[in-house]
Amino acid sequence: MKRTSGLPALLTLMYCIGLCGAWALLYGAADRWWPVSLLLFGPRWMLGLPLLVLLPWAVLRHRLLLIPLGFAAAVLAGPVMGFQVAQEQNGVPSGARIRVLSCNLRVGEVDFEALSRVVREYDVDVVAVQEYIGDRRLTLPEGWQGKRDGQIAVYSRFPLQVGEALKLHRAGHKWKRQTVLPAVIRTPAGPVAFFAVHLPSPRYGLQHLLDRRKLINPEKAGMLEAQTGAREEASMLARAMVDRAVLPVIVAGDFNLPRESYIFRRYWSDMSDASVLLTGYGWTFFESLRGLPVMLAVDRVLAGNGAEARWFRVGPDVDSDHRPVIADVVLTPAG
Template sequence: MEKARPDAGQASLVASRSAAPAGGAARSPWRRRADRLLAALVWLTLASVVAAWGLLVFLSDRWWPATLLLFGPRWVLAAPVLAFGSLALGLRRRLLLPLAAAAAIVFGPLMGLHVPNPLRPEAAGPRVRVLTQNLGRVKLASEAVGALLTELSPDVAAFQECSPPGDRVSPFAGYTLHVDYNTCLLTRYPIRKVDARDRKDVWQKDGSGAITLYELESPHGVFSLLNLHLDTVRDGLEAIAVRRLSGVPELEANTAARRWESELAREWARRAAGPLLIAGDFNMPVESGIYRDLWSEFTNAFSVAGFGYGFTKKTRLLRARIDHILLGAGWAAERAWVARSIGSDHHGTVADLRWTGAPGGG
């Protein structure tokens, strides 16, 4: 028998179904253009985030645009990631993958997220708790500082921008106070030696120059602590804000001056006789090229034993971790965290350290 042939209407219906895309009706031209534009913007965003990360790691405090990124509000890089993410949810969900990668970089290493290594071996030895705090306008003898010391009970507390009592006697029981101009040290341990660097050459260049080395006699042995307050990038940033590109030379000069001051402090640290701790307001994040060149050989307590971003300087736009506790040989970091606010424009950094007994020095 002869097979029945489909009529013209059935043939047309079959052809139209075979031509339609698997996902349903064909997209309109404007939708295809919107998809292509969104895809281009998403990949451009990912490339920009990776480039910013590279600038931060390799060129900050070496090339002025990267220095602006180093001290600027890095969180703004998340804005296009979040905006394009909401569009991708409705238009093209496969673009969520590169956006997720961009978000992981921004909220992870670009903003300085730290997560302790769970496999890090547990340190043994006597525990020493160290606090460093830029006091700003908060008086050393204030109730706020007293409450913080009662709460944390540090064995050693290094203060910067410190306004001590007029008699320079410790206002807190159990602590010995030493004052070097506008830096102070409160310690439960006897001070064997104070080696303060003359600041005059740094002051002549409008720097800070607060570099004071102590020898402390603990029950576990003698160790050294270097209390630092290094120069700020503020003048360089203000020059850019006011004069735009005309302020670049001033920012570059500021970077050179900050590097020189760090070199002076690093050289002073070599005078340490015992296991060395360094605590203070470095006025630079760990991504800084100056920090990497001069301080990265030391263990940063928060970098290895802290959780989160560890921001110690907080303003309306800026979040930065510029106050540090560094460990030389003979020390291991057990735990590190950021102290609560006491009214200063800085938060304190606290670390529980273990004396491992290894020989130290700067």
């Protein structure tokens, strides 16, 4: 084994510091500073490319460097890429269970039959879908009720009453679009306030920022910053609508907010989040940014006000860029 020399050790040190810096920025400045927002919604796995050079170099010539490089690989595969260990639950749930499924239909291109099978196989009680375009329908059990408003729809095996949707302007669209569709679902255990959400995406700002010649053009960051402000306002208004509910609350849909996002942590992190009950990455969104694969966890089921999330799964591929998410919410007995 050779003693570590200056250049390999320096490169390894710089890489470890840079990776830890990226980790800290993700949890401190995502959706607050546009370069970190680009990392938040971009191909984070690219931060591991230096390991393709440094690890073989360390194995062949400087094996002591495998220790810091192993630490760097763990940071990358763990918190930077979003790996989590399921949070422990306190006690055994004693209230009535409601099983919720949410799925973004990718402007109606989803395999409706495959999604209908997921609903049946998981014995789902309530379904929320987003980007519902076209006339195709889910094949649901007899007796289900449903209501569609724009591109958001809610379906339930229990009696359903839908309220007025929150509509907001979005980048790339001339007219306001449905952002939150509220409903009251009358379950056997009592009424529940249900909110199907589709919060704005940063897609247009990210695409505008990327440049064919410069790769990233900081001069075009203004649209991403404007979209970030609009996305925060949408979360603020959506959360205000949720907070007006006096019933147990379930919020399900495409939040377009990874857990590291400042917007998510400010407006939604105090609710019972079903996704933290899963060990793994929990990715629900699979897309590419200029040909580079991107995987994110942005679809969620939240609960509060006397309701608590107790179980969570990411469903199979149904020919959408989003995977369906399935969660159990328990209505905790009063008193």
